[in-house]
Amino acid sequence: MTSLTLALDAMGGDFGPRITVPATLQALRLNPLLKIVLVGDKPQIDEYLTCAEPQIRNRIEIEHTTEIVTMSDRPVHALRNRKQSSMRLAIDMVQDGKAQACLSAGNTGALMAMSKVILKTLPGIxxxxxxxxxxxxxxxxxxxxxxxxxxxxxxxxxxxxxxxxxxxxxxxxxxxxxxxxxxxxxxxxxxxxxxxxxxxxxxxxxxxxxxxxxxxxxxxxxxxxxxxxxxxxxxxxxxxxxxxxxxxxxxxxxxxxxxxxxxxxxxxxxxxxxxxxxxxxxxxxxNGASLIGLRGIVVKSHGSADETAFLQAINLAVTEAQRRLPQMIEDRLESILLDINS
Amino acid sequence: MTSLTLALDAMGGDFGPRITVPATLQALRLNPLLKIVLVGDKPQIDEYLTCAEPQIRNRIEIEHTTEIVTMSDRPVHALRNRKQSSMRLAIDMVQDGKAQACLSAGNTGALMAMSKVILKTLPGIxxxxxxxxxxxxxxxxxxxxxxxxxxxxxxxxxxxxxxxxxxxxxxxxxxxxxxxxxxxxxxxxxxxxxxxxxxxxxxxxxxxxxxxxxxxxxxxxxxxxxxxxxxxxxxxxxxxxxxxxxxxxxxxxxxxxxxxxxxxxxxxxxxxxxxxxxxxxxxxxxNGASLIGLRGIVVKSHGSADETAFLQAINLAVTEAQRRLPQMIEDRLESILLDINS
Structure with a gap:
């Protein structure tokens, strides 16, 4: 496995950093070549990082932002007005090639709308x-x-x-x-x-x-x-x-x-x-569902996920990134759609 | 409990008389004041009645018909063309006051369409x-x-x-x-x-x-x-x-x-x-779901119900008939709908 970077919406879900940060530490202990960018409010995130071993802490980067997508935000509203939110910045990192996958436990509709507009869908989808x-x-x-x-x-x-x-x-x-x-x-x-x-x-x-x-x-x-x-x-x-x-x-x-x-x-x-x-x-x-049909990897965790469940979702994102899932789907999809339309 | 008559579509469901008739015998043993009219093909029904005790057999009537509603019949087709089917005749018996409830394990769409047209819905429904x-x-x-x-x-x-x-x-x-x-x-x-x-x-x-x-x-x-x-x-x-x-x-x-x-x-x-x-x-x-909102009692059993499950559905029909459920619903519904519209 080569080195992988995951962008993680640290503020999403019912519990935010209290769950997402400890799960991150666990994931990093399990995957020595993994790096995680925690996107969200730095002071809140730091609170759960105090006890992290240096060799684990070294593989964490924090992208600070205070804006979040709420559960009651309509997708269109989130798309237009939450451009500095933790969810949005995590998706942006995938689009900019700074991360190979992103993960959020936040608002599903907003995640779907932002991913679709920013990462775009595969041809034919x-x-x-x-x-x-x-x-x-x-x-x-x-x-x-x-x-x-x-x-x-x-x-x-x-x-x-x-x-x-x-x-x-x-x-x-x-x-x-x-x-x-x-x-x-x-x-x-x-x-x-x-x-x-x-x-x-x-x-x-x-x-x-x-x-x-x-x-x-x-x-x-x-x-x-x-x-x-x-x-x-x-x-x-x-x-x-x-x-x-x-x-x-x-x-x-x-x-x-x-x-x-x-x-x-x-x-x-x-x-x-x-x-x-x-x-x-x-x-x-x-736990962990994938948004497929996109040009990048986006994994959605249950909002109510606990640490173990959130770790499952991180593992899913890592596996998909290792497999380069969107490319695999695109290749096969292309040949099927070509056949269908010919 | 006063005497009750149930009209039963003996041919409905995945197994027909093989399940419906033995379940009928069980129900009659459990409810001494119950009578059941088995609607369907008499020779097929009789096959499962040979061992019935006379005091049980006495409370069974057979309404012979060879027509059935199939699982692939569209509701409108069944309504127009299955007027002598076991399902239809069972519903007719409720409408004619010959039975206090009917029961079928057959085609749900057809049962719904026939019940609605023959028994009619309650006011406001x-x-x-x-x-x-x-x-x-x-x-x-x-x-x-x-x-x-x-x-x-x-x-x-x-x-x-x-x-x-x-x-x-x-x-x-x-x-x-x-x-x-x-x-x-x-x-x-x-x-x-x-x-x-x-x-x-x-x-x-x-x-x-x-x-x-x-x-x-x-x-x-x-x-x-x-x-x-x-x-x-x-x-x-x-x-x-x-x-x-x-x-x-x-x-x-x-x-x-x-x-x-x-x-x-x-x-x-x-x-x-x-x-x-x-x-x-x-x-x-x-097992056993009720079609409510009608002026008569219609109970639907799972198509795949076994004898025990079908007995459950018969018991449900009996309970609803004892409670005179449509009348109870109508009375309460009327007062609510009056309140809403006033």
Whole structure:
């Protein structure tokens, strides 16, 4: 691995530097060739840097700014009026070649709007999509997109997301002819709204994409397909609802195993096994979604991410930078789009 | 309880009479005052009735028809051309006063269209909604609607669903001023699409509804609200995705507890507790969604329901008939709508 620089919006998310700075220190300890630029309010950031070992501190740079994007900023407002914000300056660093990737836990809509305007989309792509890799029954990675960057999508946008998802699965996981499906309320062709039906017809005409039809919500985690496409409204709610029920199950399981002396004793003995499972299923383990379809790397962390979860998102940004993901996607995308249009 | 008659589409769902008839026998054993009319192909139904005890068989009537609604029938097609189908005849029986409720595991769109046209909606309601009661952290019932009867909804429809959900929670669970929320991609007012934003503004103006704002997907199972409103596309996918991840968790848990002799032994000892939990969390336990906003009772079962799950749906129909749910909703709805419009 050659040296890599990551630009990090230190102020984003529910907790700001209290989470982003300690996670940065951890990431630097894990990756000796990594450098991180913390973008944000220097005094606030410094507070969490006092105990950093010199060899770690040496690989941190601070880009001072006091402006931030708030969670209630509309994307257009943020784009026009937050030009000195920590989020914006982090994206600018990628555009200026000073960093190979940027990362924020802030306002998704603003991140999407700024990234699109500053970094620009790849040829043939109109809108970037927020994508994440989910756990499935057989441990094969499943990509779900869009996760909330595009609240409404027309059929052409859904089609482009399907192509990008397919390329992602092909290039990152080396999946041959990834199975691509559209998320819908039924698997029959007559089901769903106009956008999803029209997107299905578009995908059927393209032999370069291994389109397998509609799937329903309960099949997301079945491992039967490699890429699942939907608009950002549906994707965001679906992903978060899954996290919600996973937490509920864990809560109920813990409660049910805490009643009665004998069961409690057994539960304690069995605890390490259950814990390792829970960690595996923990949504935090999967924190970090990528905005793909851009000419640069932008990773979005959950706003509520804790230190461990935020570290996951940093690791994702590092992996994508090492793989030079946008270039990989662009190359494959170009050949597919050339085929489609010829 | 006085005698009740239920009209059951015996042919609906993935398995038809093989599931619907044995579940019927179970329901009749549990409810001595219940009568069930099985609507469908008599020879196929009879096959599963041979072993029925005479005192159970006496409370079954068969309404013979060979026509069925298929899963690929479009709603309008089913409405026009399936007038002798098992689904249609079951609905007709409710309209004719021959049954107090009907139940089908068939095509949701067709069931919705037929019910709406034949039974009609309550005053002030334009479209019925499919609603179900979900498990939440504190075991309080949470109603989610719509679950797939209305793929696209404008803001006025979402508003009406919110009113109906509130009335349902008030009348069935005796919740005082039920907390009503709209499902969205963020809790801030600027988040979401036009429909959900406009529905939020409508609900804010109505003091009769305890509207608490937007909630995100991970809060569905938090128990913080009593009623959650969304369009049928989002509701259907969200509910099914939750079922999918619940199954994945159970699968992983079983797998993790089957490795190693000692753990296996402990797992066996602990099994009854875990089993009772899994049953509690099993989506089948919650099978059966109601089409509310109609002048009669229509219950929809999962197409893939097994005998136990289908029995749950029958029990739901029975409970609603005992409560005379449409009348209860109509009374409360009338007073709310009068207040709103005065």
């Amino acid at each position: 109109d809108r970037p999509a927020l994508v994440s890799c989910l756990p499935a029954v057989n441990n094969t990675p499943v990509y779900l997109l869009d996760l909330g960057a595009n609240v409404s999508c027309d059929s052409e946008t859904l089609f482009q997301f399907a192509v990008m998802g397919s390329v992602l699965s092909e290039t990152v996981d080396k999946t041959e002819a990834p199975k691509v499906a559209l998320l819908n309320v039924g698997s029959e062709e007559i089901k769903g709204n106009d956008q999803v039906q029209q997107a299905g017809r578009l995908l059927q005409q393209v032999p370069q994409i291994n389109y397998t039809g509609f799937i329903e919500g309960d099949e997301i985690y079945s491992g039967n397909v490699d890429v699942i496409v939907c608009d950002g409204f549906v994707g965001n709610i679906t992903l978060k609802a899954s996290e919600g029920i996973a937490r509920l199950l864990v809560h109920q399981l813990k409660k049910s195993l805490s009643k009665g002396f004998f069961v409690q004793l057994l539960a304690k003995l069995i605890a390490p096994r259950v814990h390792s499972l829970l960690n595996q299923m923990n949504p935090d383990h999967y | 334009d479209r019925p909604a499919l609603v179900s009661c979900l498990p939440a952290v504190n075991n309080t019932p949470v109603y989610l609607l719509d679950l797939g009867a209305n793929v696209s909804c404008d803001s006025e429809t979402l508003f009406q669903f919110a009113v109906m959900g509130s009335v349902l929670s008030e009348t069935v669970d005796k919740t005082e001023a039920p907390k009503v929320a709209l499902l969205n991609v963020g809790s801030e007012e600027i988040k979401g699409n036009d429909q959900v934003q406009q529905a939020g503004r409508l609900l804010q103006q109505v003091p009769q509804i305890n509207y608490t704002g937007f909630i995100e997907g991970d809060e569905i199972y938090s128990g913080n609200v009593d009623v959650i409103v969304c369009d049928g596309f989002v509701g259907n996918i969200t509910l099914k995705a939750s079922e999918g991840i619940a199954r994945l968790l159970v699968h992983q848990l079983k797998k993790s507890l089957s490795k190693g002799f000692f753990v296996q032994l402990l797992a066996k000892l602990i099994a009854p507790r875990v089993h009772s939990l899994l049953n509690q969390m099993n989506p089948d336990h919650y």
